[in-house]
Amino acid sequence: MATVAGGGQPLSVTLSTTGNAVSFRFEAPDTRNVLSIWVNWATVTAAGTVQLRIETDNGSGKPSGTLYDSNAVKNFAPVAGWQQITFDTAPTAGLVAGSLYHVVLLTTAPGTAHVLRGYWASGAYPVNCLTASDGTTRANFAENSNSIPVCTVVFDGNAEESVGFASFLGGSAFSVYGTRAFGAKVIVPTGVTLSVVGGVAEGPLRNGTPDDLRFRILNSSGVVVSGASVTLKKDGLTSASGRRVVGRFPSPVSLSAGTYRAIWDQAGNTSTSGNNWSFYSATHRTTALAPSYFTLTTTTDVTAGTPTWVDTPADVPTIGLQLNNLSGSGGGVSGARIFSGF
16 A cells, blocks of 8 residues: 555545446455445535445446345435435345455536545455446446545445455554554454564655664563664665565564564664654544454653554554575575555
């Protein structure tokens, strides 16, 4: 999610004119019914009318125009921010597990500045965001390549799930300078051991002339795990702003079951506020939708005897742990597997 990392927000889809439409394609996880959905509107200056429909797939990845259940339709007025749209009568037909369906939003009466936060520019097929300037003709829908819709689905029992969609927006920035540190509170479950070869930061922004950047993993007592520290020289990061930054440990580090903090700070802890790295997070609609094993953690003084950590359960930092995936006599070869909250 590089656009999240750089402090961005989802790409917009305008649904202001009659016929403007968007379709969020997903695969049914089971046979439950859809009771409602959540979407997010960036702006609504004057609300018109938009129709929500849950449609079957036409066999070619586009909405068919046919409701999966006759009650799976609702006219509503958009409201800026997160909005839940609930069907007047709960559908009962049941989805077919493994089949494709579409959350269709079709403007039926024009409004002013119906701007939907539509999708993140990242791919996770078969999920996709399709758009049409005139969606009344379903053949007009076209895929937006590499698109993950911003939406959640509420099923029977009021269970809200992402079904592969993105349930988050871009979070706020946290500047790393001086004694400030940004990272993830990582929970490794019982029976699991992670072999970690380093840390990954997605798209931190470089401001001014910051010092060397450091990645470390602390245990539950606040002590650096043996071997889990690496410093990246500032001279090698002059063109790194907005790009992936990777810090590799000298050899793999094992993390057994427990709670850890994987953090990024500036080595030396003496840099000033104008010379910093801005790290970002993604803010989920609710804490329940965010992964509990990988949450945002920050502190303004990592050098304190007992740092005061601020954990934000609804936010996921745009960082990860690079895992070891091939073992050998030399201690292992790092692969591309990343352990993170995305």
